[in-house]
Amino acid sequence: MNIVSIGFFLAIVGLTLVVTYIAAKRTSSAADFYTAGGGLKGWQNGFAIAGDYLSAAAFLGVSGAIALTGFDGFFFSVGYVVANLVLLYVIAEPMRNLGRYTLADMLTARFNEKRIRGVAASGTIIIVILYMIAQLVGAGALIKLLFGIEYWVAVLIVGVMMTTYVLFGGMTATSWVQIIKASLLLFGTGLLAVLVLMKFDFSLMKMFDTIAVDHGEKFLVPGIKYTSTIDSVSMMMALVLGTSGLPHILMRFFTVKDAKTARASISWTTWITAIFFSLTIFLGFGALNFVGLDQILAESKAGNTAAPLLAHYLGGDVLMAFIGAVAFATILAVVSGLVLTGASAISHDIYGEIIKGGKLTEKQQVMAARTGSISIAIVSIILALFAQSLNVSFLVSFAFCIGASANLPVILYTIYWKKFNSTGAVTAMVTGLVSCLILGAMGPNVWSPVEGAAIFVGQPLVPLAVPAIITIPLGFIAGYLGTVLSPNRVPQKEAERIYKEIRVKANTGVSVSDISH
């Protein structure tokens, strides 16, 4: 813990609090709280979505994975980048045209039933909590490493900060914290990449030659971590399709005024993520070459500190402190977005719409949103305090798996399939969610014959780390069967009338400002 580290650390805290203070003045209604009043510009939302992609897992995890396993780590980078296209081509615009604050809003635009809202909100809460525990545990470990603060103190600091942003500044503060962090992260990563390239005389070939000769050709091809095709295909499916089902990403489409701006947002995100993830090669190989495998492993088994260690090699304490502060900002921004998304499911979907039937005044809605934020934050902090010794990196891949298997089928059917009905929606979501949890619980992340490698000792019944290759088709099939095998709850005529309305709204964007639920 030196004076430079503390300086950067306090600068990040100070800057984000100023942003929160300004945002708080603009946060008075429920729409302000959940969606920044729908007033974000394309580039702002684009940076904020990129911020959501670039979680600590992506920044620290991917560069660490490339350092330790070569190309196997780069699979993640490719998955995150191509995921943009799925969002852009089939999700972003209809989502903006049909929804208000949450995924459940968009589904209930077509099926006005409380059970749909309940299932969708529950799925959102499960994804948010899984993702959040992973981020908080990672944050605690990182801060402990960088500043020598105790794990539980670190988790509490992050917890208090995220709650402050959301409570006072709502989506406006969360978005700006995300924008600041994405810019810092791009700058920091760019700087490291240029410094690494400089060491190789700006020659990509030379870098690859050095890696091949000094560290072995196994880093140039997959196989260090992933040995089976089916395992990596399954993980890649979860990454590319899961992004479109992550509730905190979907929620970002409601922060802009129309489909055109939603489109511009993702276009920005695509460029930012493509640039960022190209740079992860230099971070990973740079760390492998200059820090060395032994030292990276000595600091953290998962390689999470490869990037800060590389920064230390390239620019001493100052650069390491800066990268550490950027990583800290990354965690703060992502968990704030998660708190807000969790709150939208608890306060808006479950309390406001299901329990109170949408009969809340503006003041009560904001009050409910704040109460929900505090409760989800407290639950996550408590869980994270207990999960310290767990290897939590697989929780993120689970979140992607549920997003792809439970949310994506139902979103696509709702927008594009005329005959889809509400029972099909429920069966798709429940099947996707439950199958991910069950198959995941039987997988190698939970069971391992090696003591200490997983939670329990034993043979995994399902050999797949991420069961997406099974669960995604299950979600789609369940939605289809649920629809064709169940009687319609609403008369045929009424169902057709609603779908026609949805079809016009989704394709023309007419009356976005006037969607009634």
Add this chain to the structure above:
Amino acid sequence: MANVSSKKQAQSIDYHAIEAMESFNSFVKKKNTFLFSITAVFLFLYILLPILAFQPVLQQKIFGNITGVWVYSAGLFIMTIVLCTVYVKKAASFDKAAAAVLAEYQAKGGK
């Protein structure tokens, strides 16, 4: 997007009338064909990576020590940027088509 945004107009939009229009249906059909065919193409090219990555074909060295998997991945990055640009350009024409549909609806006496 649509120039029909004021609340009063929005409430009096006859979605059925729009949905029944030939121009609307041909526009949606064209749009969905474009979206889903491109989506199928990029998902196919994408999922080939983890399949071919373990085959000799992508494990060959192509430029110096840079192997096929890195080159293919770079190709997927470029594909993403290109298809993103294609979409944004194409979407501008869809906007026009949607506006034309709404204009036609209003001309027909839609309020």
